[in-house]
Amino acid sequence: xxxxxxxxxxxxxxxxxxxxxxxxxxxxxxxxxxxxxxxxxxxxxxxxxxxxxxxxxxxxxxxxxxxxxxxxxxxxxxxxxxxxxxxxxxxxxxxxxxxxxxxxxxxxxxxxxxxxxxxxxxxxxxxxxxxxxxxxxxxxxxxxxxxxxxxxxxxxxxxxxxxxxxxxxxxxxxxxxxxxxxxxxxxxxxxxxxxxxxxxxxxxxxxxxxxxxxxxxxxxxxxxxxxxxxxxxxxxxxxxxxxxxxxxxxxxxxxxxxxxxxxxxxxxxxxxxxxxxxxxxxxxxxxxxxxxxxxxxxxxxxxxxxxxxxxxxxxxxxxxxxxxxxxxxxxxxxxxxxxxxxxxxxxxxxxxxxxxxxxxxxxxxxxxxxxxxxxxxxxxxxxxxxxxxxxxxxxxxxxxxxxxxxxxxxxxxxxxxxxxxxxxxxxxxxxxxxxxxxxxxxxxxxxxxxxxxxxxxxxxxxxxxxxxxxxxxxxxxxxxxxxxxxxxxxxxxxxxxxxxxxxxxxxxxxxxxxxxxxxxxxxxxxxxxxxxxxxxxxxxxxxxxxxxxxxxxxxxxxxxxxxxxxxxxxxxxxxxxxxxxxxxxxxxxxxxxxxxxxxxxxxxxxxxxxxxxxxxxxxxxxxxxxxxxxxxxxxxxxxxxxxxxxxxxxxxxxxxxxxxxxxxxxxxxxxxxxxxxxxxxxxxxxxxxxxxxxxxxxxxxxxxxxxxxxxxxxxxxxxxxxxxxxxxxxxxxxxxxxxxxxxxxxxxxxxxxxxxxxxxxxxxxxxxxxxxxxxxxxxx
Numbered sequence: 033x034x035x036x037x038x039x040x041x042x043x044x045x046x047x048x049x050x051x052x053x054x055x056x057x058x059x060x061x062x063x064x065x066x067x068x069x070x071x072x073x074x075x076x077x078x079x080x081x082x083x084x085x086x087x088x089x090x091x092x093x094x095x096x097x098x099x100x101x102x103x104x105x106x107x108x109x110x111x112x113x114x115x116x117x118x119x120x121x122x123x124x125x126x127x128x129x130x131x132x133x134x135x136x137x138x139x140x141x142x143x144x145x146x147x148x149x150x151x152x153x154x155x156x157x158x159x160x161x162x163x164x165x166x167x168x169x170x171x172x173x174x175x176x177x178x179x180x181x182x183x184x185x186x187x188x189x190x191x192x193x194x195x196x197x198x199x200x201x202x203x204x205x206x207x208x209x210x211x212x213x214x215x216x217x218x219x220x221x222x223x224x225x226x227x228x229x230x231x232x233x234x235x236x237x238x239x240x241x242x243x244x245x246x247x248x249x250x251x252x253x254x255x256x257x258x259x260x261x262x263x264x265x266x267x268x269x270x271x272x273x274x275x276x277x278x279x280x281x282x283x284x285x286x287x288x289x290x291x292x293x294x295x296x297x298x299x300x301x302x303x304x305x306x307x308x309x310x311x312x313x314x315x316x317x318x319x320x321x322x323x324x325x326x327x328x329x330x331x332x333x334x335x336x337x338x339x340x341x342x343x344x345x346x347x348x349x350x351x352x353x354x355x356x357x358x359x360x361x362x363x364x365x366x367x368x369x370x371x372x373x374x375x376x377x378x379x380x381x382x383x384x385x386x387x388x389x390x391x392x393x394x395x396x397x398x399x400x401x402x403x404x405x406x407x408x409x410x411x412x413x414x415x416x417x418x419x420x421x422x423x424x425x426x427x428x429x430x431x432x433x434x435x436x437x438x439x440x441x442x443x444x445x446x447x448x449x450x451x452x453x454x455x456x457x458x459x460x461x462x463x464x465x466x467x468x469x470x471x472x473x474x475x476x477x478x479x480x481x482x483x484x485x486x487x488x489x490x491x492x493x494x495x496x497x498x499x500x501x502x503x504x505x506x507x508x509x510x511x512x513x514x515x516x517x518x519x520x521x522x523x524x525x526x527x528x529x530x531x532x533x534x535x536x537x538x539x540x541x542x543x544x545x546x547x548x549x550x551x552x553x554x555x556x557x558x559x560x561x562x563x564x565x566x567x568x569x570x571x572x573x574x575x576x577x578x579x580x581x582x583x584x585x586x587x588x589x590x591x592x593x594x595x596x597x598x599x600x601x602x603x604x605x606x607x608x609x610x611x612x613x614x615x616x617x618x619x620x621x622x623x624x625x626x627x628x629x630x631x632x633x634x635x636x637x638x639x640x641x642x643x644x645x646x647x648x649x650x651x652x653x654x655x656x657x658x659x660x661x662x663x664x665x666x667x668x669x670x671x672x673x674x675x676x677x678x679x680x681x682x683x684x685x686x687x688x689x690x691x692x693x694x695x696x697x698x699x700x701x702x703x704x705x706x707x708x709x710x711x712x713x714x715x716x717x718x719x720x721x722x723x724x725x726x727x728x729x730x731x732x733x734x735x736x737x738x739x740x741x742x743x744x745x746x747x748x749x750x751x752x753x754x755x756x757x758x759x760x761x762x763x764x765x766x767x768x769x770x771x772x773x774x775x776x777x778x779x780x781x782x783x784x785x786x787x788x789x790x791x792x793x794x795x796x797x798x799x800x801x802x803x804x805x806x807x808x809x810x811x812x
Contacts, residue, residue: 067353067357071350073109079349080328082103082104082353083313084319085322086113088303097125098124099116101321111356112362115174118176120143121141121143122163124421139162139377139571141159142380142383145183145387146568149389149671151590153208154208157212157215158383159383160208168218169369169371170369170371171360174221176223177213180195180223180253180257181226182198182229183653184229186518187600187611188512189420189507190420196594197668200727206253217365220263225267227271230512230609231510234510238275240274240807243801244756245652264297265299270302277306279320280307280314282314287800292798298318299317300321309324309326310331310340314340316347316348389592390674391546392564398582399582401497402443403442405444406437406452407500407527409479410503413504414432415505416571416572418475418506418569419508433545434449436575437579439575447491447492447495455482460479463477475508483527484530493538496540499542503546503552541563543564544558551594551597567581588672590671591669595668595779596665598665602657603657604647608645608646610640649809651810654669654779659718669778669779671708673701676699677698677699677705678698680742681695682784684786689793693748695745696742696743697737698741699740703739710775711774712726712729712776714772715754715767718812730749732746754790754793761796762796762798767792768789771789
């Protein structure tokens, strides 16, 4: 049996504490006001342990089995162990424990793109608050979320964890989530910092990004989040960025985040990220998780030799202790394992419904007929979230579509329930002859669609007023989706065609539900159906939330946080993404302590696998489609309602460099509803100056407006918010001129506009993070 020096030290220190022994019998105890003294009182060995995690807690003897890990404790100095867990959708831990009759089921909250589709900062706060509360009441301290990388490509494996293609929307929703988590005294940990936009070879891939795109797009989301919510911790990413690993990049972590943004929190690595523990310390990455023996030895030796200056190590330790003193365990909180799960379930249902996006409606919704036939395997095997550590855990339950529709008073055609139950069971045996794996980073295979005879379809038509077809897509860690997954599978296409033709022949209608993790092709087939609803993945209350919208109990108010393109390849970024990689092991994570020295031998670097050149530059998502006049299936910010809205009396005024935009929003329809008001701004001479056609600069969501009711919406934009990054000057610059302020209902639909003169503004920043290769960047 191999016993490491790192583990021996931990055992010796623990035994010493149990025996009442200490290295200093009169040692001070950690307090908020004496952190510097505590750092001085720590031995070198204790400091070297403090910057490392204590392993992953995936065993029955762990205090919280199934959680991500913990921090080092020093009993003699009053430094407790603190505990962390994934994930984005709620606390991930084992639901049952050895020799314990209790269960520990946390809430399965909504997936990130569902939350972003609400365009509601308060909704983000409520979700974060609920998760923060459950972390506290189940005895932990720290949730490893939110994930907030930009959705650069629809095939990224972890898009279900991310918010948007737009940095402003991503940053503000993440800020709301962080504020909610930390309002409960729980530490949030925004991640993965930064430009971790693919899963393929994520531990070794180099993201090559221009300084401008990095500043305006990828860093901007995190900058907004940091300045609006002040997270206690931030997680660095696996990938390399313009050369070094992000976790080992001092220009990134110290020069930009600490020096320029003024952030004072604790950086923690993603699990087993990077390849040089000392370089991570020098860069300002304070803690390496889950901690390895060789990392301890390297840090100890570097500290003794002077390679790692003591003031650097002390600064790392100090920031860790500044986190520790805020935690529940440090404060001695008496948790009860009884969070208010019923209240949190209501939050999930409400936010899940508010995040549903109505894409098409030919008068079929809200449903009037009370008999529904549910087609598609997903109708009976609903996807509540993604897989991997950032996805949903195996929750207590997921409300099915059948239960949801029945609860709303609909009669669900029973023969299809029996048929699909048998079909899915047979598919499970075919796909998993040895049983479904209990955990998977990548999404397990899903059942092929069942096809129906004409007699079976006619019977369903007789027994129902409307057909509902559900399509599902699930993604996860360690691999990206393939280009083929963007399009319908053959069985899905056949099912839609057959059901639509049969129902339309009898004068009945068909709607499709998209229970998906990221955009898919809809342009090639949506003309066959009467309504299209993007439900996303709404957590444990999904069935209820979907039924609330279909029935009209909730008027849909969701808006797309990303563009639905017509074909894969339409976006300029698509050519620089691993869309067809057969070797899924290229997502290897080294999460289990795998030694990177044992990795495969070096090979010739491959584009989009070993390095990815972000040649689209700033033209990500709608910034590309809008600026280059490319048609899309559904634009960024799009979403229909069961009512209509008018935008009146728009005005723009300026005072002290702050622009106040006001507009009256009136419900001109016959149903109560909420509306998202999107404020884009177009800079003068934007094409000549190589700027986007327009950019989202603020947004607001109205209250529930009754028919005929008007609400005045006010949004603020600072002059610095209008700046672009000038690489030659290494400065943020707002060019003087007349800017157009645009009230929009989507990136393609301008509802009202006003213009205002803007004075020039400049802010110099450090000339850092240059790409180490020449990039062939897209320009207007």
